[in-house]
Amino acid sequence: MTTLSQIAWDDTILPFQLDRSDIRGRVARLDGTLDQILSQHDYPAPVEALVAEAALLTALIGQAIKLRWKLSLQVRGDGPIRIIATDYYAPSAEGEPARIRAWASYDPDRLDPEGPAFDQIGQGYFAVLIDQGAGTLPYQGITPLSGGSLAACAESYFAQSEQLPTRFMLAWRRERAEGRDIWRAGGVMLQVMPASSGSGASGGASGEQGLMTANDILKGEESENWNRTNILLSTIQEDELIGPKVSPTDLLVRLFHEEGPRVFDAQSVRFGCSCSPEKVRTSLSIYSAKDISHMTTDEGIVTADCQFCGAHYEFDPATLGFEATRTPDDGE
Structure with missing residues (x-):
């Protein structure tokens, strides 16, 4: 049954x-989905905000990859918030x-719970990784942290790595519903069609830290189309992104009715983790019996916790590493 939330x-x-643009x-x-991601942890507010932003970006970017592929975003910095x-x-x-x-690592002793979230990542990089499956080499693209938000970093990534002008408008918040706090999050991504992009690229880079921007890539009519649609996108209101009354199709008609909007099949998304006992065993298979002994607790077991979903695993140390003396079926 559908609930109020x-x-x-x-x-x-x-x-x-x-179509027009x-x-x-x-x-x-x-x-x-975001509610489940964040409920696995008890992050301070700045960390929660960055995880919410990164999850939205991941959904918007990832939808374009093929069946059975995996897309990952990684943000690393030298500040109190070390990893997203x-x-x-x-x-x-x-x-x-x-x-x-999604998952984050941070230093609670250095973190300012009231401070700006993005600034607390410090100096570092924003990376996009695409894994096409067994027998292939993963693709990785990296851009410096810049622009004051993860969305700006993603825009720089597409301009630098793909020469595709891209724009994100994102919103998220926690609100009270049915006696508990829940998360609402929504976003819009715009991107120039690959066949239309890059024909006027001048080779210059006018953005922060010498990064490329849409103005360095698009010229003439392409630039006019891009600027016009971005002006329209800028009129969006937060409640249109995350409120319960405006559907995505109604939002597109409101924003872009003169641009000939055409929608395709929607993709549903859920929280999901790929961790398993077998994957933990595989990750530990490179260690010797001596290494495994250093990981063994006073209770005589090796434990592992998934950083993403919080799953807890316990193993017989004799079944782990490349010098294992027992099989999992024998030992546990």
């Missing part, structure tokens, strides 16, 4: 195209939901 377009990603995009809602990591697992078959997970 659920709406029809919760946890969906809707791809669309603006040769621009594509996606609208994402991550309500229950997300994974998007594309559906294993048509009609199935995609899965998202």
